[in-house]
Amino acid sequence: MKSPRKSGLDPKAADLSQNTTEAGPDDDLTSNQGLRVNDDQNSLKAGDRGPTLLEDFLLREKITHFDHERIPERIVHARGSGAHGVFQVYESLEDLTAAEFLCDPSLKTPVFVRFSTVAGSRGSSDLARDVRGFAVKFYTQQGNYDLVGNNMPVFFIQDALKFPDLIHAVKPEPHHEMPQAASAHDTFWDFISLMPESMHMILWVMSDRAIPRSLRMMEGFGIHTFRLVNARGKSRFVKFHWKPKLGVHSVAWDEAVRISGADPDFHRRDLWTAIENGDFPEWELGLQIVEEKDEHKFDFDLLDPTKLIPEELVPVRRVGRLILNRNPDNFFAETEQVAFHPGHLVPGIDFSNDPLLQGRLFSYTDTQLIRLGGPNFHEIPINRPVAPLRNHQRDGFMRQTINRGQVAYEPNSLGQGAPQQAPAAEGGFRSYAEKIDAAKVRARSESFFDHFTQARMFYISQSEAEQRHIVGALRFELGKLTTPAIRERVVYLLSQVDADLAAQVADRLGFRVPTKVEGPVNRSIPADGNPKAFQPKKANMEVKPSPALSMAETAKETAATRQIAALVADGCDEGQLAAVRKALAADGAQLLTVAPRLGTLTGAAGKEVAIDFSLHTTPSVVFDGVFIPGGPESIAALEKNLDAVRFVNEAWRHCKPIAATGAGADLLAKTDAAEAASGDEAEAAEIGLLLGRKGSAAATGQSLRDAVAQHRFWDREKTFVV
Numbered sequence: 161m162k163s164p165r166k167s168g169l170d171p172k173a174a175d176l177s178q179n180t181t182e183a184g185p186d187d188d189l190t191s192n193q194g195l196r197v198n199d200d201q202n203s204l205k206a207g208d209r210g211p212t213l214l215e216d217f218l219l220r221e222k223i224t225h226f227d228h229e230r231i232p233e234r235i236v237h238a239r240g241s242g243a244h245g246v247f248q249v250y251e252s253l254e255d256l257t258a259a260e261f262l263c264d265p266s267l268k269t270p271v272f273v274r275f276s277t278v279a280g281s282r283g284s285s286d287l288a289r290d291v292r293g294f295a296v297k298f299y300t301q302q303g304n305y306d307l308v309g310n311n312m313p314v315f316f317i318q319d320a321l322k323f324p325d326l327i328h329a330v331k332p333e334p335h336h337e338m339p340q341a342a343s344a345h346d347t348f349w350d351f352i353s354l355m356p357e358s359m360h361m362i363l364w365v366m367s368d369r370a371i372p373r374s375l376r377m378m379e380g381f382g383i384h385t386f387r388l389v390n391a392r393g394k395s396r397f398v399k400f401h402w403k404p405k406l407g408v409h410s411v412a413w414d415e416a417v418r419i420s421g422a423d424p425d426f427h428r429r430d431l432w433t434a435i436e437n438g439d440f441p442e443w444e445l446g447l448q449i450v451e452e453k454d455e456h457k458f459d460f461d462l463l464d465p466t467k468l469i470p471e472e473l474v475p476v477r478r479v480g481r482l483i484l485n486r487n488p489d490n491f492f493a494e495t496e497q498v499a500f501h502p503g504h505l506v507p508g509i510d511f512s513n514d515p516l517l518q519g520r521l522f523s524y525t526d527t528q529l530i531r532l533g534g535p536n537f538h539e540i541p542i543n544r545p546v547a548p549l550r551n552h553q554r555d556g557f558m559r560q561t562i563n564r565g566q567v568a569y570e571p572n573s574l575g576q577g578a579p580q581q582a583p584a585a586e587g588g589f590r591s592y593a594e595k596i597d598a599a600k601v602r603a604r605s606e607s608f609f610d611h612f613t614q615a616r617m618f619y620i621s622q623s624e625a626e627q628r629h630i631v632g633a634l635r636f637e638l639g640k641l642t643t644p645a646i647r648e649r650v651v652y653l654l655s656q657v658d659a660d661l662a663a664q665v666a667d668r669l670g671f672r673v674p675t676k677v678e679g680p681v682n683r684s685i686p687a688d689g690n691p692k693a694f695q696p697k698k699a700n701m702e703v704k705p706s707p708a709l710s711m712a713e714t715a716k717e718t719a720a721t722r723q724i725a726a727l728v729a730d731g732c733d734e735g736q737l738a739a740v741r742k743a744l745a746a747d748g749a750q751l752l753t754v755a756p757r758l759g760t761l762t763g764a765a766g767k768e769v770a771i772d773f774s775l776h777t778t779p780s781v782v783f784d785g786v787f788i789p790g791g792p793e794s795i796a797a798l799e800k801n802l803d804a805v806r807f808v809n810e811a812w813r814h815c816k817p818i819a820a821t822g823a824g825a826d827l828l829a830k831t832d833a834a835e836a837a838s839g840d841e842a843e844a845a846e847i848g849l850l851l852g853r854k855g856s857a858a859a860t861g862q863s864l865r866d867a868v869a870q871h872r873f874w875d876r877e878k879t880f881v882v
């Protein structure tokens with residue numbers, strides 16, 4: 161075996177390297193007991209045609225291990241992709257927090273990040289309409305700190321007691337286990353239609369945020385209000401944000417559906433490939449700080465996880481940078497076995513009383529006890545801290561640590577009292593001493609009852625295209641239901657948010673917006689039987705939009721890491737191909753050739769052109785844009801190829817930039833872009849159709865690069881009905 165590489169690694173990589181192993185070319189195969197194996201082809205038999213002998217301990221060992229290779233998948237967030245990286249704060253935040261990794265700008269804290277979908281099984285598609293998990297484990301010198309967030313800043317429910325109901329409703333229905341990784345079914349919307357508190361989150365999950373272009377192009381949010389506490393014991397409220405360097409971008413719904421078929425691992429592959437290529441994904445950590453005295457100054461409750469603090473009210477201060485720079489060595493050992501927990505804290509960070517967060521604090525360790533098979537999963541390499549770990553916890557399944565000595569209790573004198581409690585001044589964790597004087601009740605504060613105002617704020621903050629996509633998503637999801645009464649209840653709730661939104665959805669579902677619904681809007685009536693107790697307040701229709709909530713406002717400065725397809729066949733213009741490739745590469749974007757077959761082709765000037773993908777295997781949905789170089793022979797071949805025509809049609813429908821040089825524009829005449837391509841070039845460019853019939857290919861390449869940075873030309877949708 162090769163000896164593990166240890167020097168020059170960050171502390172967590174060095175720690176993991178103690179457990180990594182890889183067979184070298186000269187290594188012999190062994191059993192799990194280290195016995196060198198002579199024959200791994202044949203089991204031990206009574207004669208070469210006889211029965212297998214029970215004695216065959218090598219067969220038994222190999223098959224037994226195989227039989228036990230699977231562990232339960234996560235009850236939620238089962239499908240995930242992980243990566244290692246590093247976090248560094250820009251300047252000391254010691255005025256805000258005692259957390260050392262946020263106070264020392266010279267510290268490079270190793271992290272492991274796992275992104276996930278929520279509803280689907282481990283093998284489900286990456287492009288399901290869903291919230292994305294964004295969980296970060298910081299291996300700090302003071303112990304592990306986990307920021308276990310999502311890519312949306314609010315949540316469906318206000319109290320953890322409803323979490324099992326929410327998840328039972330969204331998971332495949334229990335009688336026939338359908339549908340997989342989809343919310344478009346009766347039980348989910350039945351639950352939602354009776355839970356008006358979910359309306360804000362529903363608009364987020366019906367928005368394009370639920371179908372990201374890339375895990376590298378998502379925001380992250382801690383959602384709950386947490387506390388930062390400085391060394392003097394002063395506490396402030398905080399909301400955590402992650403802001404991606406590449407901006408926030410999504411795909412079209414029709415595209416998401418097709419990607420799920422063409423490449424269900426699309427997001428996982430994108431993350432993996434970017435890191436392998438050295439295009440390390442980056443985010444900035446952002447903080448929204450609220451002084452304790454301002455806790456009640458908002459018209460929503462800071463403890464309510466269905467609410468966000470608009471960035472226009474409390475700006476996001478960017479305080480540090482996260483870079484993901486290393487793929488895991490082994491998916492199971494790292495991405496599958498990692499165990500996050502919102503209760504993994506370091507001094508300087510603490511909880512608020514958000515009732516959803518409080519329930520989470522119980523749930524994670526509890527589920528990991530069964531998922532990872534016992535109480536020692538903190539010893540699994542990906543989970544163990546780089547900070548020293550010493551306590552009197554002992555034994556249990558799969559215990560790895562060999563604790564020496566007689567003493568496993570505290571207080572003790574036989575072990576000189578060790579290990580000792582650490583004074584707070586030396587980094588011992590102390591919970592924030594919040595003063596509480598209250599009756600023990602099962603109740604919800606009335607300050608949690610405005611379920612519609614922020615839902616409205618989100619909707620009116622969206623661009624026209626984003627609103628159109630929300631309407632489309634609701635029509636799709638509700639259109640899939642088999643129980644009309646559920647649709648009507650949901651549309652009624654939507655009408656409490658925005659009348660026009662409700663009317664547009666109802667119109668396609670074939671009914672009028674109901675003016676009232678049977679029974680109380682919220683059927684979760686508390687045990688005291690008071691139907692009014694949980695009823696939502698009317699929305700404040702005058703609420704102002706929050707521009708920061710629109711993806712249209714996101715950074716669109718770069719085409720870096722984007723992949724553009726060049727549609728080619730024999731006889732394509734290799735000069736134009738090279739010029740556009742160069743223009744895209746100048747901004748870090750890649751031009752990849754897609755042709756009717758694999759191998760190489762011969763360009764118009766006789767040069768050999770390597771083919772990256774074949775039209776048989778690779779549709780345009782996995783690219784960010786399309787370029788069609790000229791070359792009459794190439795275009796004549798592509799015009800006759802239905803896959804090539806569909807390739808362009810799909811890119812057109814999904815509002816991606818499409819550029820053509822020379823005769824390349826002739827192919828467009830056979831596609832859905834024909835009308836736009838035959839009209840005014842400047843008008844076509846406005847909807848991302850770049851026609852370089854005469855100009856230089858380099859200039860078209862530059863326009864294409866700028867168009868790719870813009871991401872999509874959603875206004876194009878107005879030219880066709882979706």
Ligand code: HEM
Nearest residue numbers: 234237274293294295309310315320323383519520523527
């Ligand atoms: C703001 C609300 C919530 C957020 C942002 C959130 C986020 C996450 C994330 C990101 C994961 C995946 C972690 C990973 O990659 O391994 C996860 C897993 C999980 N969450 Fe939550 N969650 C929320 C609410 C809840 C609630 C209310 C509960 C239960 C009361 C809960 C229970 C779980 C469980 C049991 C897992 C599986 C953990 C494992 O098997 O390791 N979550 N959650």
